[in-house]
Amino acid sequence: MAYANWLSEFEKSTSGAEQAQCWNLKNEPRIDAPLNSFKEGIGKRFEDEIKNGNVGLKAACDAIKQAMVELTEPHCSQLGLLPFVRPDSFKEILISHLPARDLLRYAPTGPFDEDNPPATIHFTSPFKSPYNFPRARFIWLTFPTPDMSMTDDPTLIVKELGLAHIVNGGFLFRFELSVKGMNLFVPTCLDAALYEAWAPPPSGSPWGMTRHLETGHHCRPEVLTNSMDHSSVRPVATLVSPPGSRVRIGSATIDFMIGRA
Numbered sequence: 326m327a328y329a330n331w332l333s334e335f336e337k338s339t340s341g342a343e344q345a346q347c348w349n350l351k352n353e354p355r356i357d358a359p360l361n362s363f364k365e366g367i368g369k370r371f372e373d374e375i376k377n378g379n380v381g382l383k384a385a386c387d388a389i390k391q392a393m394v395e396l397t398e399p400h401c402s403q404l405g406l407l408p409f410v411r412p413d414s415f416k417e418i419l420i421s422h423l424p425a426r427d428l429l430r431y432a433p434t435g436p437f438d439e440d441n442p443p444a445t446i447h448f449t450s451p452f453k454s455p456y457n458f459p460r461a462r463f464i465w466l467t468f469p470t471p472d473m474s475m476t477d478d479p480t481l482i483v484k485e486l487g488l489a490h491i492v493n494g495g496f497l498f499r500f501e502l503s504v505k506g507m508n509l510f511v512p513t514c515l516d517a518a519l520y521e522a523w524a525p526p527p528s529g530s531p532w533g534m535t536r537h538l539e540t541g542h543h544c545r546p547e548v549l550t551n552s553m554d555h556s557s558v559r560p561v562a563t564l565v566s567p568p569g570s571r572v573r574i575g576s577a578t579i580d581f582m583i584g585r586a
Contacts, residue, residue, distance in 0.1 A: 327368025334371075334385035345521035345581035346389065352585075353514040353525055356405040363403050363515060367392050389519070396518040399459035399552070405513025409532060409548050417505040419466035419548070420475065421452070422486065424574070425496040428562060431455070442496055444571075448559040452500075453552040463516060463549040466502065466509075467535065470546060475499075479565045480575035485544040487536045489522040493576045498562040502555055510549040521581045538577045541584020 335347055353360055370391050374384035395401055425439040431448045453460045467486065469475050476482050479497035491497070510516065512533040517523040526534040527543060534543035566572040 327372050328364040329368075331368050331371035331385050331388060334382050335389060337382050338386065341581040342521040343386065343389075345585070346393075346519040348582070348585050349514040349517070349519050349521075349523065349525070355407060355525070356513050356515065359403055359405060359515060363392065363396075366395075366403070393518050396515055397461065399462050401462065403515055404462070405510070405515045407511040407513055409509035409511050411509070412531060416468065417503055418501050419468045419504055419550075420499060420501055421464055421466050422482065422488070422497055422499050422565070423562070424491045425498060428498060432562070439495065442498075442564070444564045446498065446562045448500075448562065451552075451556045451558055452502075452560065454556040457553070457556050459552040461552055463510070464502065464552050464555065465512070465547055466504070466550055467545045467547050473545060477565060477567045479572055480577070482565060483574050484538045484577050485535060486547075487522040487538055487544075489538055489577075489579055489581075492538070492574060492579070495574055496571070497565040497574050499565050500560040500562040502550065502558065502560060504550050504554075507550055507554045512547060512549055516549060522579070524585065536584075538579045539583070541580065541582075 332347075335343065338344060338347070350364075367388055370388035371385060374388050379387060396403065425442045428442070428446055429437075429439065431450050431452055432446045437443060437446070453464055476485075483492055483497065511526075511531075512523070514523070514525065522536060522538060524536040524541075524543075526532065533547040535545045535547050536542070537544050564571065
C-alpha cells in the first residue's frame with residue numbers, strides 16, 4: 326500500500342527524467358524478488374517523508390532520490406545480478422569510456438589539461454577501485470558486434486551509449502579490460518540505479534542494450550563487471566577522435582521518454 330501511494334504521487338511528475346525513472350521501475354520483468362524489496366523500501370521512505378512533514382510529489386521525489394543513492398553504494402545488496410552467459414564467439418576484451426575530467430582520478434602521473442589532454446593516458450590506479458576499495462560496484466562495458474563496429478566519433482558514441490551525464494564539450498577516452506574468467510552480469514534497472522537514460526533490453530537479448538539519447542533505439546551491447554575484479558589492472562586510455570584530429574563531445578537533444586511505449 327505504501328508503494329502504491331508513493332507511485333500515485335510520483336507519476337504526477339512532469340520531469341522527463343523522473344518519468345523515465347518511473348518507467349524503468351514499472352517495466353523491469355526480470356528480477357521480481359529484489360525489485361519487490363526495493364519497492365517496499367521506497368514505500369517506507371515515502372511514509373517517513375510524510376511523517377516528517379513533507380507532502381505530495383516532493384515527498385515522493387525525495388523518497389526515490391534516497392533509494393537511488395543507496396543503489397549506487399559499492400556494497401548495496403539490492404541489485405539484479407543477472408548472470409551473463411557467454412556465447413561461444415564471445416571475445417574477452419571489452420571496452421569502457423570516460424571523459425577526460427574523470428581520468429584525473431585514475432592517472433595522476435602529472436597534471437594534464439583536461440581541455441588539451443594527451444592522446445594516450447596511462448592509469449596509475451585501478452578504475453573505480455583505488456586503494457582496493459570500490460568507488461562503484463560495477464564497471465559498465467560494451468563491445469563491437471559484426472553489425473556495429475566502434476566509432477571514432479565521440480558525440481555519436483556518447484549518444485549511442487546513453488551517456489547523458491557527459492554530453493557537450495569535453496574529450497572522451499576509451500580503454501579495454503580483459504574479463505577472462507570473471508563473472509559478468511546483464512544490467513537491470515536496479516544495477517542502473519533507475520538511470521533515466523537507461524532502458525531494459527528487448528526480450529530475449531543475451532546482454533543489455535544501451536539506449537540512444539535522441540531516438541530511444543537500442544544500440545550497443547552492455548554488460549557489467551565487478552570493479553574489484555580489476556583492482557590490479559592499470560589500463561591505457563586513448564582519445565576517441567577521428568585519426569589526426571582532436572574532436573570534443575558535441576551536444577545532444579536528449580529525450581528520456583522517446584521510444585518508451
